Amino acid sequence: MSFRGTSLKDGVKMAAQDGMAVVVNGEERRFAPGVTVAGLLEELGLHPRMVVVERNREILDRERYGAVEVQPGDALELVHFVGGG
Amino acid sequence: MGEGTRNGDRPLEIAGRTFRSRLILGTGKYRSNADMVRAFAAADVEMVTVAVRRVDLDRTKEEGILYHLDPEKVFLLPNTAGCYTAEEAVRYARLGRAAGISDWVKLEVIGDQATLLPDVAATLEAARTLVEEGFKVLAYTNDDLITALRLEDAGCAAVMPLASPIGSGLGLVNPYFIREIKRRLSCPVIVDAGVGTASDACLTMEQGVDGILMNTAVAEAEDAPRMALAMKLAVAAGREAFLAGRMPRREVAVPSSPRAGMLA
Numbered sequence: 500m501s502f503r504g505t506s507l508k509d510g511v512k513m514a515a516q517d518g519m520a521v522v523v524n525g526e527e528r529r530f531a532p533g534v535t536v537a538g539l540l541e542e543l544g545l546h547p548r549m550v551v552v553e554r555n556r557e558i559l560d561r562e563r564y565g566a567v568e569v570q571p572g573d574a575l576e577l578v579h580f581v582g583g584g
Numbered sequence: 585m586g587e588g589t590r591n592g593d594r595p596l597e598i599a600g601r602t603f604r605s606r607l608i609l610g611t612g613k614y615r616s617n618a619d620m621v622r623a624f625a626a627a628d629v630e631m632v633t634v635a636v637r638r639v640d641l642d643r644t645k646e647e648g649i650l651y652h653l654d655p656e657k658v659f660l661l662p663n664t665a666g667c668y669t670a671e672e673a674v675r676y677a678r679l680g681r682a683a684g685i686s687d688w689v690k691l692e693v694i695g696d697q698a699t700l701l702p703d704v705a706a707t708l709e710a711a712r713t714l715v716e717e718g719f720k721v722l723a724y725t726n727d728d729l730i731t732a733l734r735l736e737d738a739g740c741a742a743v744m745p746l747a748s749p750i751g752s753g754l755g756l757v758n759p760y761f762i763r764e765i766k767r768r769l770s771c772p773v774i775v776d777a778g779v780g781t782a783s784d785a786c787l788t789m790e791q792g793v794d795g796i797l798m799n800t801a802v803a804e805a806e807d808a809p810r811m812a813l814a815m816k817l818a819v820a821a822g823r824e825a826f827l828a829g830r831m832p833r834r835e836v837a838v839p840s841s842p843r844a845g846m847l848a
Contacts, residue, residue: 524638543641549648550639551682558682576638578679579648582620583635583665584610584750584777584799 519571530569537564540577550577593827596795598772599688599720599741601659603630606789607819608661608774609812610799611635617652619808624658627812631659633690633797635666636680655685661722663690668703670710677714689714690744690776690797692724700750704731708738715739724776727761729768736771743769744776744797747788751800753780756788763791782811782818789822790830 518529523543530539536559540547552559553576559567569575595602608631614620624632634649653660662680667673670693677689693710695703702725714721720741725731727745735743745765748754755778756762766773772794779785779798788796796819805811 524641526641528641545639549650551636551679553679558678561682561684576679577641578636579639580634580650580660580662580680580683581637582611582614582649583637583663584612584633584797 519569521569521571522574524575524577532571534569535565536567536569536575539569539575540564543577545577550579552577593823596772598722603659603795605630605816605819606795606823607785607816608632608795608797609802610797611649611653612799613803614808615803620803621652622809623802623812624653626809627802627816629658629812631661633661633663633799634680635663636676659688660685661688661690664692664710665690666694667692668694668706670706670713673706673710674713677710677719678717681719686720687718688720688722688741690722690724691740702726702746704728707731708734711735711738711740722774727758727765729761729765732765732769732773736769740771742772742774742794744774746777747775747784747796748778750777752778753784753801754778755780755784756791759787759791762788762793766792766794779815782814785815785818786822786825789819790825792826795819 519532520527521530530542536552537547540550547561547564555574595604596606605628607627607629609624609627609629610633611620612635664673664676667676673691673693677691680689681687691707691710691714693703693706694700704726707723707725711721711723715738722742722744723735723740724744725735732743732745745762747756762775774795774797775788775793776797779788779796779801781801785796798815802808802812802815
């Protein structure tokens with residue numbers, strides 16, 4: 500996966516060329532290589548009990564957040580419950 | 585008749601779980617979370633619906649509904665609102681289940697953006713898949729008897745025909761079909777969507793259905809907690825009236841006071 504041409508989101512500490520690109524909720528974000536799902540959630544300020552993580556279309560068991568390393572190019576969906584009828 | 589006991593009513597039972605309240609509320613569109621919480625207390629609800637959506641990564645705090653509701657106190661029913669295909673609805677249902685609260689889902693597959701009417705073929709397809717995966721499926725559907733029968737055959741825990749389109753507040757447009765669905769199905773029938781005010785809720789319950797699910801009628805009332813109370817009373821009144829068995833309709837007047845004993 501090429502990092503060229505990717506834009507920096509506000510609040511992302513790393514420079515554009517650093518880290519690996521991951522698509523989180525449809526937006527490309529950069530994270531340190533080797534980051535676990537738990538680490539990624541923490542970096543985003545999310546409580547692991549409050550979200551469900553889908554990685555490349557597969558729901559990830561909450562118990563595995565600490566063990567699963569995010570891979571470059573992964574597509575993650577982080578969802579939660581919101582108001583609805 | 586035969587639904588209640590002489591001293592009251594049996595509780596609403598869905599998939600082996602019992603509920604005192606026959607009113608289910610949505611959690612969408614309230615002016616504030618505080619308003620919503622007050623409304624739920626006023627209505628004394630035991631089950632509320634929630635939607636599954638992406639976390640807003642720029643506002644990760646205090647946004648999720650779980651910051652305002654205690655799943656120990658109120659049973660959360662995740663929905664698949666906003667889904668237009670069976671595949672999409674199944675995906676949302678699985679995400680809702682992965683939250684770890686239950687394996688219940690309010691299945692909703694929309695077929696048309698303008699009316700939000702359900703795609704009944706896709707609903708049926710998704711229902712079959714989800715039942716096979718062990719979900720307790722409460723399926724939102726049209727006021728169509730045949731679809732309702734098919735959803736029951738598919739193993740749905742409850743079938744939820746609409747009173748009128750979602751968010752319309754038009755009330756119960758087809759009491760006869762709702763009555764007929766209730767008469768023919770063995771699983772609980774919960775009327776979902778379309779109720780606008782308390783009289784709509786009462787009239788709906790008078791048809792003999794097992795409960796009502798509503799959101800907008802309460803959330804968009806000027807005083808949501810007060811409307812929630814009105815709905816609680818209306819659902820209870822309609823239920824009691826159904827159990828009591830109404831008098832026959834007559835096209836002639838019949839005096840309530842004796843004809844005999846009038847002065848000469």
